[in-house]
Amino acid sequence: GAVVSQHPSWVICKSGTSVKIECRSLDFQATTMFWYRQFPKQSLMLMATSNEGSKATYEQGVEKDKFLINHASLTLSTLTVTSAHPEDSSFYICSARRTGNEKLFFGSGTQLSVL
């Protein structure tokens, strides 16, 4: 089955620094990837849709300058949390769907802790 790899699985950083999270589709091409954020004991909240070769589409209330998304190739999307603050601490998850496949494949998630 299709695999989506997410890296790193966890990261601890100081307030004010930027953190980059990578999401790769290992055995298929993904023209579209999705980024979610999940707080403890809550559901996944869609942050943005990452489109290969074009700008990401952000959900209402998500700051595009805060959460930079780059989808430079058909197998890689990155999410950069800029100038991270403690309130950005969360579990970030990416997903991708192969064209013609009904399933949405998820990465294993990245736990971000901002001190």
Place this chain on the structure above:
Amino acid sequence: LAKTTQPISMDSYEGQEVNITCSHNNIATNDYITWYQQFPSQGPRFIIQGYKTKVTNEVASLFIPADRKSSTLSLPRVSLSDTAVYYCLVGDKAAGNKLTFGGGTRVLVKP
């Protein structure tokens, strides 16, 4: 996007069948119903998907009535390892079509 409503939590015992019903009253004609399972600190995992009637795979069954305004995920003979959060999602199959998660159902399987 079609909104889904699920019970917040359910308790069960090993070996029992667990049925989780999801309401999606405003499901669109092109929408499919997909269920995912999520363990703590992991990404969701696909369980099953259907459009109408009944779908069965090696881990679960999905029952969808004719009006498609609800669906029921059935987990036969659960084990402790089935303790997880189960999400019902409704959306179009198109690759670029986003899926929005509802609250999910937290299933606790007891020994």
